[in-house]
Amino acid sequence: MAVGYNTISMGTGRPEFHPAKPRPGLEHYISEAGKAVIAGINQQGDLIDEAFIGNFQASLFNKQAHLGGFIPMIDPALAGKPAMRVEGACASGGLALASAIRSVLAGTGDVVLAMGVEVQNTLKAIYGADVLAAAGWYQKRKSGHAYFFPGQFSNRAGAYYERFGRDYTRKGLARWFKNAIENARLCPTAQEFENKVVDLEALALTEPNGKFFVDHLNVYDCSKVSDGASAILVLSEEGLKKCGINPEDAVEIAGWSQVARDITADPEDLTVMSATRLAVAKALKSAGISMNQVSTVETHDCFTIAGVLGVEAMGLAAHGQGAAFVADGATARDGVMPINTTGGLIGWGHPTGATGVHQAVTVWEQLTGKAGAAQIIINPDKPYALSINMGGDDVTVVAIVYKKNH
Amino acid sequence: METNIRLTNVAVLGAAGKMGSGIMLLTTMQLLDMKLSNQGESFSPVIQAIDPNLDTLRGLRKYLETQVLKAAEKKCVWLREVYKSEASLVDNSDFINRYVSDALSIVNFTQRLESAYDSYLVFEAASENPDLKVKLFTQIDQNSQREPWFFTNTSSIPIGYLDERSNLSGRLVGFHFYNPPAIQKLLELIPAKNTLPELATFAEQWAKALKKTVVISNDIAGFIGNGHFMRDLLYAISQMTKASRDFSIPASILMMDKISREYLVRPMGIFQLMDYVGIDVCQYILSVMDKFIPGKNLHSDFIDSLITMGVKGGQFPDGSQKDGIFKYAKGKIIAIWDPEAKQYANADEVIPVVDAWLGKMPEGIQPWQNVMKMANREDYLKKHFEILRNCSETGAVMALEYNSYSGKVGQALVDDGVAASTKDVNVVLTTGFFHSYGPVHSF
Numbered sequence: 103m104a105v106g107y108n109t110i111s112m113g114t115g116r117p118e119f120h121p122a123k124p125r126p127g128l129e130h131y132i133s134e135a136g137k138a139v140i141a142g143i144n145q146q147g148d149l150i151d152e153a154f155i156g157n158f159q160a161s162l163f164n165k166q167a168h169l170g171g172f173i174p175m176i177d178p179a180l181a182g183k184p185a186m187r188v189e190g191a192c193a194s195g196g197l198a199l200a201s202a203i204r205s206v207l208a209g210t211g212d213v214v215l216a217m218g219v220e221v222q223n224t225l226k227a228i229y230g231a232d233v234l235a236a237a238g239w240y241q242k243r244k245s246g247h248a249y250f251f252p253g254q255f256s257n258r259a260g261a262y263y264e265r266f267g268r269d270y271t272r273k274g275l276a277r278w279f280k281n282a283i284e285n286a287r288l289c290p291t292a293q294e295f296e297n298k299v300v301d302l303e304a305l306a307l308t309e310p311n312g313k314f315f316v317d318h319l320n321v322y323d324c325s326k327v328s329d330g331a332s333a334i335l336v337l338s339e340e341g342l343k344k345c346g347i348n349p350e351d352a353v354e355i356a357g358w359s360q361v362a363r364d365i366t367a368d369p370e371d372l373t374v375m376s377a378t379r380l381a382v383a384k385a386l387k388s389a390g391i392s393m394n395q396v397s398t399v400e401t402h403d404c405f406t407i408a409g410v411l412g413v414e415a416m417g418l419a420a421h422g423q424g425a426a427f428v429a430d431g432a433t434a435r436d437g438v439m440p441i442n443t444t445g446g447l448i449g450w451g452h453p454t455g456a457t458g459v460h461q462a463v464t465v466w467e468q469l470t471g472k473a474g475a476a477q478i479i480i481n482p483d484k485p486y487a488l489s490i491n492m493g494g495d496d497v498t499v500v501a502i503v504y505k506k507n508h
Numbered sequence: 509m510e511t512n513i514r515l516t517n518v519a520v521l522g523a524a525g526k527m528g529s530g531i532m533l534l535t536t537m538q539l540l541d542m543k544l545s546n547q548g549e550s551f552s553p554v555i556q557a558i559d560p561n562l563d564t565l566r567g568l569r570k571y572l573e574t575q576v577l578k579a580a581e582k583k584c585v586w587l588r589e590v591y592k593s594e595a596s597l598v599d600n601s602d603f604i605n606r607y608v609s610d611a612l613s614i615v616n617f618t619q620r621l622e623s624a625y626d627s628y629l630v631f632e633a634a635s636e637n638p639d640l641k642v643k644l645f646t647q648i649d650q651n652s653q654r655e656p657w658f659f660t661n662t663s664s665i666p667i668g669y670l671d672e673r674s675n676l677s678g679r680l681v682g683f684h685f686y687n688p689p690a691i692q693k694l695l696e697l698i699p700a701k702n703t704l705p706e707l708a709t710f711a712e713q714w715a716k717a718l719k720k721t722v723v724i725s726n727d728i729a730g731f732i733g734n735g736h737f738m739r740d741l742l743y744a745i746s747q748m749t750k751a752s753r754d755f756s757i758p759a760s761i762l763m764m765d766k767i768s769r770e771y772l773v774r775p776m777g778i779f780q781l782m783d784y785v786g787i788d789v790c791q792y793i794l795s796v797m798d799k800f801i802p803g804k805n806l807h808s809d810f811i812d813s814l815i816t817m818g819v820k821g822g823q824f825p826d827g828s829q830k831d832g833i834f835k836y837a838k839g840k841i842i843a844i845w846d847p848e849a850k851q852y853a854n855a856d857e858v859i860p861v862v863d864a865w866l867g868k869m870p871e872g873i874q875p876w877q878n879v880m881k882m883a884n885r886e887d888y889l890k891k892h893f894e895i896l897r898n899c900s901e902t903g904a905v906m907a908l909e910y911n912s913y914s915g916k917v918g919q920a921l922v923d924d925g926v927a928a929s930t931k932d933v934n935v936v937l938t939t940g941f942f943h944s945y946g947p948v949h950s951f
Contacts, residue, residue, distance in 0.1 A: 226581060228581045228584050228600050228604070229600060229601055232600050232601055235599075243598050243599065244595075244597075247585070248584040248585045248587075248588050248600050248603075312585075313585065313586075314582075315585070
């Protein structure tokens with residue numbers, strides 16, 4: 103995997119964002135990310151064999167389906183090549199990566215473009231919540247919360263509070279928020295890059311208000327509403343050579359997994375993300391490694407509680423110990439396991455269909471030393487990284503293990 | 509009669525006007541929310557939105573639709589709860605649209621005053637004309653079998669006077685919203701001496717249901733808000749007149765406006781406020797106060813002359829400021845009316861004169877916007893007045909004189925029995941006029 107690119111994550115928090123003013127649309131983001139990748143292989147767009155574009159709800163946010171048709175718009179050299187949109191809610195970007203990996207493994211392509219895009223700020227949040235609710239089972243929409251997914255994860259947080267303690271948990275969630283914003287401040291494309299709040303944990307401890315939002319989470323516990331695109335190439339070794347990419351500028355895909363949980367069934371235990379746990383275990387097994395060999399993780403913190411539950415799903419902390427693990431700084435950029443080093447979904451942003459690809463780009467940047475101010479030190483004894491991209495409430499999960507090339 | 513029965517048929521007179529439309533919005537949503545909250549009981553309110561102008565009535569419908577939609581978007585969590593038994597409502601947009609539709613369905617938009625004959629409650633927001641108000645009350649009351657309770661939005665006319673002339677026998681209360689009613693928190697409640705106690709109690713409860721900050725004023729023309737504002741304005745005009753012996757009238761106007769805005773930390777200067785309210789409205793309020801409070805010379809030849817010259821101020825239907833004593837561009841003062849030249853004088857030419865006369869603005873003085881955000885506003889204001897006291901420049905001296913006069917007006921409102929306390933006076937000025945402090949203070 104090589105030649106990644108993230109556009110800005112556009113939305114509230116960015117100084118150039120104004121809800122009442124015209125903004126770039128899908129075409130802009132697809133074009134910017136795609137052209138940047140092609141520029142990274144010396145404008146040789148003809149070398150790209152196939153493209154997958156992850157997107158969740160352009161059909162409703164932008165009244166635009168059929169996104170595969172936008173791939174040739176990027177570069178005339180892509181005309182006539184296979185291109186298709188893939189969808190798995192917020193894991194759509196992960197599915198684009200998985201599809202690209204399959205294509206390379208199947209030998210149908212040596213150079214495959216994986217892209218993700220979402221433009222969500224076309225709707226007010228209260229209507230956007232309807233659109234995003236489609237990531238859950240529609241039969242549950244009627245009984246669900248106005249802010250459907252915050253409601254789902256509020257229920258998870260409530261269950262976690264009840265079992266392990268409210269104040270204890272909220273401290274962990276507040277630290278997760280602090281880490282996210284501090285990391286985002288190091289990444290110019292992050293939505294929270296300009297965040298100037300001094301006492302982030304105090305802000306994050308704002309009491310949830312169920313009368314206007316959800317019972318157990320506040321807005322700081324939630325990821326952003328974002329517009330943006332990310333793109334990266336998945337290549338065979340032959341593809342790397344064709345494109346003239348040095349191995350040290352690429353990362354190896356050491357293992358991966360893709361799992362789905364029954365969308366019509368409630369989670370057996372709200373304090374456990376079972377599909378994520380399974381996906382991580384499968385990906386690690388596929389790579390033949392353990393978490394002890396992983397230097398950094400990009401995980402799907404659509405909500406702070408998802409971050410804490412993700413830590414437990416990875417086995418970094420025992421059940422109920424995730425909040426303490428986070429609160430103690432273990433997941434901070436200088437902790438034992440730096441997680442979401444450019445802010446994750448809460449700090450960098452969450453253009454839903456792009457998020458999985460954004461995670462891969464971030465990992466690629468970290469493992470190849472291209473992360474700029476956000477760069478962390480990769481221990482040579484731990485050359486692996488992991489990304490976890492989740493769709494819905496722990497329903498579709500794509501986990502990928504990457505290895506630094508020496 | 510059960511109060512809920514009174515709420516089943518409500519009329520708003522002047523419904524499509526500036527104040528009426530805000531009252532319509534608040535009343536419509538409150539009645540609908542009551543209906544939705546009490547689904548076990550049979551409560552089907554209707555609101556007669558009465559206005560003689562068909563075009564503005566159409567505008568009212570559009571205004572309600574837009575504003576109710578915005579409100580519904582903010583309370584969708586609650587809407588999903590109260591409409592949960594409606595199987596066809598699934599997405600937020602379904603609930604929101606249903607609420608807007610339900611809100612509009614309880615309003616009867618009409619030009620016919622006869623529609624109020626079956627109302628139990630009548631909210632009057634017609635223009636500030638006692639004869640018109642009396643005519644409306646009398647006609648409705650004479651044709652109604654329901655002994656309606658009347659609420660008037662008058663900001664100056666004594667309630668007892670209107671009650672007596674309309675033969676309402678205590679079925680009238682002053683219910684003075686501030687502009688815009690949907691936003692402004694303050695409501696002056698003015699029971700007349702003979703207002704029925706049960707009406708006064710109901711009015712206070714209703715104001716609180718609308719989430720208003722209620723201040724009770726005695727029934728003396730101008731009440732608390734205009735009682736202070738008009739005297740404050742007359743003081744500014746008298747100081748302006750004095751200054752105009754040495755300076756041009758535009759410079760003198762701008763001087764007093766700057767002192768009241770910047771030195772006294774108010775959201776707008778005194779003459780800009782006059783434009784905001786409408787110079788013709790100010791003239792009318794003064795005439796009412798002068799009539800009912802004789803011997804106090806509550807009158808201004810200067811204001812009369814402005815009206816004669818067609819300089820009226822006021823607002824456009826979208827809320828933007830019309831030109832008055834000042835000319836505005838994007839809300840900013842760009843010129844000042846010169847009554848002698850009968851044309852506007854460019855502000856850029858007047859400002860240097862004003863600044864030179866007032867002297868250097870003392871260091872450390874903060875603008876109103878900053879002060880309103882301060883957690884320790886009281887501490888700042890103590891420091892602010894200390895700075896003014898330690899400054900010998902003309903601007904600071906005049907500001908302290910103005911402040912002192914304003915405080916005396918506030919105290920006089922209590923001494924004259926208009927307000928129950930200086931606290932009430934201060935609440936009106938800080939809540940209704942957004943002053944950063946009340947006029948009666950010890951800073």
